[in-house]
Amino acid sequence: MRPQSPSQTVGPFFAFALVREGGNVLVNEKTQGEHILLRGQVLDGDAQPVDDALVEIWQADAQGRFRHPADPNYALADPHFRGFGRSGTASGGFWFRTIKPGPVPPSPVPCIAVRVFARGMLIHAVSRIYFSDHDNLQDPLFASLDPERRGTLVAERQLTPAGVVYHWDIRLQGPRETVFFDL
Amino acid sequence: MSHHESPSRVLDWSVQPPYLYSPYVATVRRAPHHPLVPLPASLLERTGPVYGEGDIGPLDHDLTKNAAKNGEPLGERIIVTGRVLDESGRGVPGVLVEIWQANAAGRYIHKNDQHDAPLDPNFVGAGRTLTDDQGYYRFITIKPGAYPWRNHHNAWRPAHIHFSLIGRNFSERLVTQMYFPGDPLLKYDPIYQGIPNIKARERLISSFDLETTRPEWALGYRFDIVLAGYDRTYFEEDH
Numbered sequence: 001m002r003p004q005s006p007s008q009t010v011g012p013f014f015a016f017a018l019v020r021e022g023g024n025v026l027v028n029e030k031t032q033g034e035h036i037l038l039r040g041q042v043l044d045g046d047a048q049p050v051d052d053a054l055v056e057i058w059q060a061d062a063q064g065r066f067r068h069p070a071d072p073n074y075a076l077a078d079p080h081f082r083g084f085g086r087s088g089t090a091s092g093g094f095w096f097r098t099i100k101p102g103p104v105p106p107s108p109v110p111c112i113a114v115r116v117f118a119r120g121m122l123i124h125a126v127s128r129i130y131f132s133d134h135d136n137l138q139d140p141l142f143a144s145l146d147p148e149r150r151g152t153l154v155a156e157r158q159l160t161p162a163g164v165v166y167h168w169d170i171r172l173q174g175p176r177e178t179v180f181f182d183l
Numbered sequence: 184m185s186h187h188e189s190p191s192r193v194l195d196w197s198v199q200p201p202y203l204y205s206p207y208v209a210t211v212r213r214a215p216h217h218p219l220v221p222l223p224a225s226l227l228e229r230t231g232p233v234y235g236e237g238d239i240g241p242l243d244h245d246l247t248k249n250a251a252k253n254g255e256p257l258g259e260r261i262i263v264t265g266r267v268l269d270e271s272g273r274g275v276p277g278v279l280v281e282i283w284q285a286n287a288a289g290r291y292i293h294k295n296d297q298h299d300a301p302l303d304p305n306f307v308g309a310g311r312t313l314t315d316d317q318g319y320y321r322f323i324t325i326k327p328g329a330y331p332w333r334n335h336h337n338a339w340r341p342a343h344i345h346f347s348l349i350g351r352n353f354s355e356r357l358v359t360q361m362y363f364p365g366d367p368l369l370k371y372d373p374i375y376q377g378i379p380n381i382k383a384r385e386r387l388i389s390s391f392d393l394e395t396t397r398p399e400w401a402l403g404y405r406f407d408i409v410l411a412g413y414d415r416t417y418f419e420e421d422h
C-alpha cells in the first residue's frame with residue numbers, strides 16, 4: 001500500500017479558482033424533479049458565520065440515479081442533472097439551486113452528501129443532509145446516530161413565495177455541532 | 184454487496200492532520216470536537232461527478248497564458264507535473280486537478296489579500312486539468328512567492344501551490360498544498376507542521392526534476408499524489 005497524501009487547508013484565497021459562476025446552480029429548466037433552494041450558514045464555535053468556507057454537495061437525480069458508472073441505472077439518469085455543486089460562503093452563507101433527490105436504495109428516504117472546507121480546517125469534514133418532510137428514521141444510518149445529534153442533519157422545509165427552500169446550517173463545533181462522518 | 188453494510192475507512196489518521204492543531208490558531212474555533220461517525224459505503228459515496236475533456240479549456244493548464252493580457256507574467260516560469268495514484272499504486276485517470284497560488288511576489292488576486300506586494304496584470308494564478316489514462320497531469324506556471332499571514336508574530340507561508348483533486352467517486356477527494364524542496368520556512372509553518380507524521384509531511388514537498396526541466400525555458404518539479412478512496416476493485420469487476 002502507498003501511504004496517502006496528507007490534506008492541507010483550502011486557505012482563505014480559493015474562491016477565484018474554485019467558486020465559479022453557476023457552480024452552485026445544478027438545474028436548468030429541463031431538470032426533472034422538485035426544484036428547491038438549499039441554503040444555510042457555516043458557523044464556528046462562537047456561532048459566528050464563517051465567510052471563507054467552501055461547501056460541496058453530491059446527490060442523485062429525482063429518480064435516485066447517478067450519472068456515474070457505479071450506478072446500475074446510469075443510463076437512465078437525468079441528462080440535465082450532474083448532481084455536483086460548489087458554493088462559497090463569502091456573502092454570509094452558501095446556497096444551491098438544485099432538486100430534491102430521489103431516495104437511493106436501500107434507503108427509503110432522500111439525502112445529499114456534503115463536504116465542507118475552510119481556512120482553519122486542515123482537512124475537510126463530511127456530512128449529510130436529510131429532509132424535514134421525510135420519516136428519516138427509516139434510514140438505517142440516520143436511525144443509528146445519537147438521537148440527541150441526528151437532528152443536526154435535517155434541513156427544514158419552508159414554503160416561500162419564491163418556491164421551496166430548505167434551510168440547513170453546518171455547525172463546526174459547539175453544543176449543536178453537526179454530525180460529521182469519517183470519509 | 185458487503186460494502187453496502189460495512190463501514191470502510193478511507194482516511195488514515197496517522198497521516199492526515201487533526202482538526203484541532205492550536206499552533207494554527209484558526210483551527211481552535213473551527214475544529215469539530217465529536218469523534219467522526221463511521222460511514223457505510225452506499226451508492227451515494229461510490230458515485231461522484233464525472234469530468235471530461237469538454238470541461239477543460241485548451242489553456243486551463245497553462246497559468247502563464249490563461250490570464251495574459253499584454254505579455255508574460257513576471258517571475259520564474261516552472262513546469263509542475265506528476266502522477267495521481269491510488270493506494271495500491273495504480274494511476275488514477277480522469278481526476279479533475281485544480282490549482283491556485285500567489286504570484287511571484289507572494290500576492291493573490293483574491294480581494295481579501297492585503298499583502299503589500301504587487302499584483303501582476305498577466306497572472307491570475309488558477310488552473311485546471313484532467314489526469315490522463317496513466318494518471319499524469321501537467322501545469323505550466325510561475326514559482327509562487329512566500330507571503331506573510333497573521334497567525335503569529337512574523338508568520339510567513341512557505342512558497343506553495345494549492346491543489347484540489349476530485350477523483351472517481353465522492354470518497355476520492357483531496358485538497359492539499361505542494362511545497363518546494365529546501366524551503367527554510369517549512370520548519371516554522373504550522374499548516375505544514377500540523378501533519379502528524381514527518382514522512383507524510385515530506386510527501387507534500389515536490390522534487391526538482393531534470394527530466395521535466397525544458398532546456399532554455401523552465402525548471403521542472405515533480406509532485407506525485409496518492410488519493411485515498413474506496414478500492415478500485417469495484418470498478419474493475421463491474422467494467
Ligand SMILES: [Fe+3]
Pocket residue numbers: 011013285340343345
Ligand atoms: Fe496559500
